[in-house]
Amino acid sequence: MKLEEALLEIRKQEKRKFEQSIDLIINLKKFDVKKNTINLFATLPHRIKDKRICGFIESKTNLINTIPKAEFSRYNDKKKLKKLIKDYDFFIASAPNMPSVATTFGRVLGPAGKMPSPKLGILVSENEKDISSLIEKINNVTRVQAKEPSIKIIVGKENMKDGDIIENIKSIYQAVLNELPNKKEQIRSVMIKLTMGKPVKVEM
Numbered sequence: 001m002k003l004e005e006a007l008l009e010i011r012k013q014e015k016r017k018f019e020q021s022i023d024l025i026i027n028l029k030k031f032d033v034k035k036n037t038i039n040l041f042a043t044l045p046h047r048i049k050d051k052r053i054c055g056f057i058e059s060k061t062n063l064i065n066t067i068p069k070a071e072f073s074r075y076n077d078k079k080k081l082k083k084l085i086k087d088y089d090f091f092i093a094s095a096p097n098m099p100s101v102a103t104t105f106g107r108v109l110g111p112a113g114k115m116p117s118p119k120l121g122i123l124v125s126e127n128e129k130d131i132s133s134l135i136e137k138i139n140n141v142t143r144v145q146a147k148e149p150s151i152k153i154i155v156g157k158e159n160m161k162d163g164d165i166i167e168n169i170k171s172i173y174q175a176v177l178n179e180l181p182n183k184k185e186q187i188r189s190v191m192i193k194l195t196m197g198k199p200v201k202v203e204m
Contacts, residue, residue, distance in 0.1 A: 003169060006192050006200045007162045013197040020195040021048075022156040024169050026176055028149040029188040038146035041120050042175035046164035048156060050139050054084070056093035056101045056116070059126040063135060069097055072104045081105070085112050090138050092121045092131075113145060144176060149188075151176060158194070173204055 001009065010022070055066045065088075067075075075081045085108055093101045093116040101109075101116060109115040116122055120138060123130055144153055153172060156165035173190065180186045191199035 001200060001202055003166050003192075003202050003204075004162065006202045007165060009200050010192060010194050010197055011158075013194060016194075016196055019158050020197070021154045022158065022160075022165055023193050023195070024151075024153050024155045024172060025191040025193065025199060026151040026173065027188040027190070028146070028151070028180075028186055030182065030186050031146070031149045031180075033146060033148060036146075036181070038144060038151065038176065038179045040144050040175060040179060041141040042144050042172045043141050044155075045167040045171055046156070046160065047140055048142075048154060048160075048168070051089040052087065053090045053092060053135060053138060054088040055123075055131070056091065056097045056105075057123060057126050057131075058094065058097070059131075061128060061131055063128070063131050064092075069100055072100055075104060081108055085109065085114065088114070090114065090121070091116050092123060092134060092138070094123045094126055098122065113143065142172065144172065155192070170204075 007022075053064045055061075055064050056069075056072075057066050058068050060066060075084060084105075091101075091105075091109060091114050098116065106115060120141065121134075123134060142153060144151060155168045155172060169192065177183055177187070187204075189201055190204050191201050193199040
């Protein structure tokens with residue numbers, strides 16, 4: 001089924017009392033998670049939502065909530081640390097603060113996939129322009145990780161236009177394809193689904 005047809009099909013499914021996400025599922029073959037890794041940030045042509053971002057930086061800014069180094073010790077309390085991880089989608093840090101961030105927050109941020117990364121999340125300078133630029137970049141990307149031979153990722157919301165969702169799907173699919181050593185040969189199937197709906201197979 002083509003993407004356009006598949007989107008029409010899943011939109012016919014039972015409506016829910018909340019706005020569902022639209023998920024892309026890419027099932028892989030001949031992919032050993034121990035030998036192969038997919039861990040990338042794919043740019044979305046159309047923003048899905050603004051992410052909740054927190055910064056481990058020294059500057060106070062109205063753009064995001066910040067935690068300076070002097071306050072790191074407060075998060076030795078496990079309850080506060082768990083709440084922090086739950087409250088934010090993404091964390092950034094200044095380069096000088098990174099060693100302390102790794103020591104204080106790494107054990108929880110790492111497994112949650114929220115550790116500030118050199119790929120996206122480290123600030124060399126803490127000026128407003130650089131912070132604003134990084135926030136804009138973060139809001140227009142999505143992280144793609146393969147911890148099993150199947151990748152599931154949100155590509156849109158029900159209220160988005162079909163054309164915008166399709167462009168997001170194609171962008172993520174291409175980013176994954178570029179990471180696979182044997183390209184299309186390693187893709188078993190591609191599906192899309194609503195949060196609570198049944199998957200529908202698509203041709204890419």
